[in-house]
Amino acid sequence: MPRHVLQFLLACFVSAENVAAADPEPEVQSLQPGVELSLVAEHPQLVTPTGLDVDSQGRIWVVATHTHLPADDYTGPSHDEILVFGANTPEAGNDGDSNRSDVRNPRTRTAFYNATTATMDLELGPDGWVYLAERDRILRIKDSDKDGKADIEQDLVVLNSDAVYPHNGLSGLAWHPNGDLIFGLGENFANPWKLTGTDQVAIRGAGQGGVFRCSADGENLRQLTRGVWNPFGTCVRSDGEIFTVENDPGERPPCRLLHVVDGGDYGYRRQFGGEAHHPFVCWNGELPGSLPMVHPTGEAPCGVATLGRGLLVPSWGDHRIDFMPLRRRGASYDADLKTIVQGGRYFRPTCIARDPSNDDDNRRVWYLADWVDGRYNAHGLGRLWKLEIDLTQAKDWLGPLELEPKNNAARLAERLRKDEGSFDRSQLMQHAGDDDPFIARAALVALSRKSPSWTVPEFRRWSADERQHAAQALALAKAGPETWIKALLTDTDPHVTFEALKWIAFAEQKAFLPEVEAILNRSDITYDLFEAALATWNTLNDKPGAGVRDLDLLLARVKDNDSSPVLRAFALRLLPTGPRPTSDDGPLVRSFPPGLNVDLLRTLLEVNDAMLSLEVVRTCAANAPATHALLTEIADDADRDPVLRAEAVAGLAAVSADHLDLLLRLCDYEQREVREEALRCLRSQELSQQQLAAVKQIGQRHPTSSDLVQAVTDLKSVKDGRPAVEDIKAWQSLLDEIESPPNAAAGRRIFHHARVTSCSNCHRHHGRGSVVGPDLTSLGERNTTDERASLLKSILTPSADMAPEFQPRTIVLKDGRTFTGIRLRSYTKEQLRDATGRTVTFNTGDVESIVDARVSFMPNGLADTLTIRELRDLIAFLQHNADASPTGLRNQTTK
Incomplete structure (x- = not known):
């Protein structure tokens, strides 16, 4: 999350101290047949919950966070709690109103552990281990003496970084069918970071989030994807397909559902600032070599779970639970969005987990954590919900339950990623130009493995398209910059030069600052190349966030009589x-x-x-x-x-x-x-x-x-x-x-x-x-x-x-005024980008309703x-x- 957003939120906290009523109503209602939501527990039994999981006995394990930006006068524990709600007593009584429960027969509640901070997720593992994601480490805890309390703690993956913000570090735990642990790392405020596993395998990075995997004991750490904002919730299907949802889009709404593939790059780079446009940043596969989202989600999703061919995605900011049926689209998927539960202002679901003890042929059960209030700091409120779906009643909106088999495009992309099929260079170049971005990306990754054998003379004989693909592959392979970047910068094709500039900016190759300045002074430069060179120049001069909007630099160039008129025009x-x-x-x-x-x-x-x-x-x-x-x-x-x-x-x-x-x-x-x-x-x-x-x-x-x-x-x-x-x-x-x-x-x-x-x-x-x-x-x-x-x-x-990512929202205020725009964020305030490009902000208490506008901004x-x-x-x-x-x-x- 950008610092300016953090400052905005902290300001909200001051004005929102008395926002919540003593017992705020969730106002939830089921919108689809066969869907039932019932209350299991609430504050003070648990507060500000994040991660949760359910064991084979039906016990619910949930993180109650007390360390997420607590106010100075917060009276809760000094560490987060790992709570267990037992399954051995009747569930909370229900008087027929799923919005409320009198909790006459509460489940047993025990505190399993109370020693972690900034705990973002929980996943039950084999052999009695409970896996946790703190902001700066993945650890596991265990009750070795069977007294109901964890007494063993082991670090598996440690994040070293100067950043301390709670929820843009590690999160998004999920198990792969092969036994590997999948997890996410957020954008970390663009600070440099180092991830280290138990076998001392280390990965370094900065400026972007990603999805990683390691063995259950923290070995064999490797990065799957890059170019994401904050993959806070992740799930893996039985066929090994991985999906993640991003918790925050910043200035680039909407939040994204991503199909995670090995070697994937989803376009985002935090170090380049919060401007909605940057030549090296994209959000939906707009740049060559990047991958698009499957579909936009609701605002601020924190979890995702499988259901049939689709996914259940709770939305913290939109107060709802959505079902997203997946369909094969080439080597990946597309989806629709169907809301199955809608709540009010005080329904903010976070993570979701399926109950393996409660399934039968016609019924599925999940549990959801609920943050309740829009304040980001620990506030003493929280709920736990049970979501039941009757499959026979839900069949019309749910669709088939069996997974869709892989098609030819998906199989080809998989072979390319695994380097199967003995593809030669010309075949890989052809696939790198495929209209399917997942095939093209897989081919680029395969090309990067072949790039060490290339020479500059043979590279120069290739076509312009092949040279552009090669430039991307060389950057992926981290080839020798002294040899290759110089060759790319002098290429006759501007697309190749663009890729060279992007490589220089990503790797912060300051040795090439003179060459970048030379490009900025070329009178034959294209506008796109001017933008790229300007962004690279700012990055090499320790101003990556300036992007292409450095007022002083631009104004100086405009006024420079010695500059080319073309450059002054740009x-x-x-x-x-x-x-x-x-x-x-x-x-x-x-x-x-x-x-x-x-x-x-x-x-x-x-x-x-x-x-x-x-x-x-x-x-x-x-x-x-x-x-x-x-x-x-x-x-x-x-x-x-x-x-x-x-x-x-x-x-x-x-x-x-x-x-x-x-x-x-x-x-x-x-x-x-x-x-x-x-x-x-x-x-x-x-x-x-x-x-x-x-x-x-x-x-x-x-x-x-x-x-x-x-x-x-x-x-x-x-x-x-x-x-x-x-x-x-x-x-x-x-x-x-x-x-x-x-x-x-x-x-x-x-x-x-x-x-x-x-x-x-x-x-x-x-x-x-x-x-x-x-x-x-x-x-x-x-x-x-x-x-x-x-x-x-x-x-x-x-x-x-209308593209879902550009669907406007209409806010109706209690005084009757209406505003329509692209929703940017929802906390204790609502923010829209209106049709003029301006950001407008409203107090949540002034909002009567927020609805999806069915009419495009385009008249x-x-x-x-x-x-x-x-x-x-x-x-x-x-x-x-x-x-x-x-x-x-x-x-x-x-x-």
Whole structure:
């Protein structure tokens, strides 16, 4: 968990001392047939519980934590308790209301151990051993003299690190069918760490979490996966498939369910800070060589358990228990999410364990720990629940119980991971480019084992794709940097250079700082490579968290007259800005950071470089209220390039009502780019009858722009005669009927237009825009007909196939106000990232309800506000997969 989040939480603790009632109600209800939840025990019998397990006699073993950020006046024990609730007495009485129990007949309760701190999980092992995960060690304890108390303690895996936060260290215990112990390590605040097993095998790392395995006695320690945030809950199926849930997504919601495979990398790196964008970090397999999630989970899951073909996942932050049925998807899985139990504010389930003593053909039983309150510190509340599922009643939502057999893709990935099949280099290279990320990743791992035999001369003869795969494999193999990084940095393919920069940043190879600086000074650099080099430079200068948003560094580059105009343009684009509306219902604009002002932008314009001038205008467009005078000068300057003028006109969209005279004059201009951007700015403006009549005449003088004229004079008629939004083929035919060629540059202006679409309010593209929705930069890599159909469907019916990770939540406050956004976190406060990219925070006590919004942030009916040509150009821009910076833009002489 980032330090800024910790500070946020600690502040919450102060304001939340009296949040919980004396006996807060869980308000749980079953939502699916055959599901029953009943209370077994509660405070003061147990408090703030985390890990639990159930033995063959039906006894429940649970961790009651007293050391998790306790307040100064906390009165509980000084160490955590390992409690055992016996099965030899009737369970708690139940008066028919599963929300409450009078606990007339409590189970016996004994304290088995009371000597650990920051105890996150518990797993029962063979031969009477009880395995525990503390923040900084995996240990096992045992009752050797049969007195009901543990008297032997053995360390198995020890974590050495300066970090001390309770729950981003070790956790997530589970047994593999072969007898190995599986466990997780959180991101550890990016501090360096060392894991050591009982045979002194040691693994070192920093900046990321991972999943590990060792023998039951702590030997043969090895790392399975990397690139995770906090794998707090883990389970292993009977076929050996491993799944883990991540407890916290930070600034990258949602929390993830991951399919854990040997050698997997899931994209996250804590050392690169909390920004929602970093060129070397991904959350759902966006970067080559990384693996995607199976499916988003609820907020802050702490446990996961198997059920049939699916998984049970309690959600601490969403107060619920979900069932996630798994389906084979290539070499991995996808899933749905079905909520089976929903609770209120004081139902916060943590870990879950199946009762092996209580199964029969038609019934399954699990037990769940419940943290109860949203405060992170030990607070004296806790519950223990019994979850029963009648399989006959649950069959409609549960699906098949038998596991789905492996398919060909899964078998191939397994062979690649095990290095079976005697794959040669060319075969592995082919598999490394597979569309299935799990096959591609397995092939990269196999390639890394072959890389010691490679030489630089043969590497240079390979194709660009093969060299990119080789670069990833060499980094995995930790090949000799002196030989290989130098070769990769001088490669002609920017993707290979990108991989070299990522390798340098991950390994903190400070010896290559001069080479990185040389790349940052190259005038032929691409934008993506500039971002990568900038992030690497910051890392090598001990500022990895600065990422690509180092204000001082960027501003210095923007002002540097000796720098290439291209580099100054890229730096200008990356300067951090903040969103703000022009009015309560007005378009969104971006506020400038300190040091960036109109005078500096005028100075940059005088450099008279085509690309830098274009970047200046686009920067002005993002804050039109402050820069409208400069935009109008450029828009009205007949000596300037028409493309630059068109960008300036489009930039006036946010303040178009203040510049109607100029726009009305320009919409009759001979240069089509200028004319059509002026027409676009007039759309939805209140025009007089005389002005409307003048615009109608423009359609006669410039018939190629008649569709945009119609959109100004009668916008509702634009959609007349169009097919149903579900008829994608008919829409594709409409696009194909347009005689003029697609115009990606116009599509780019439409994408960023402050009034017509406002796509960049939510989406990022080549460094511009926001991160509320998915980054669309790489959307056009395939540029296929199928991709165009997919884009059309997303625009026409945005809520039909909404990606779960981008599903908005709606918070209704008790005063009647509503807010919709992407949920970031839920503790004693609720936080959303709204449609503008801003983070908004609410006190939990002010919240009436939180529901999943069934409607995407992307508005329905967007296509109704666009002409068919505009829709075609917008899709062309997204498919073009380029910055759409017109190379034909000539340098100008500035008046």
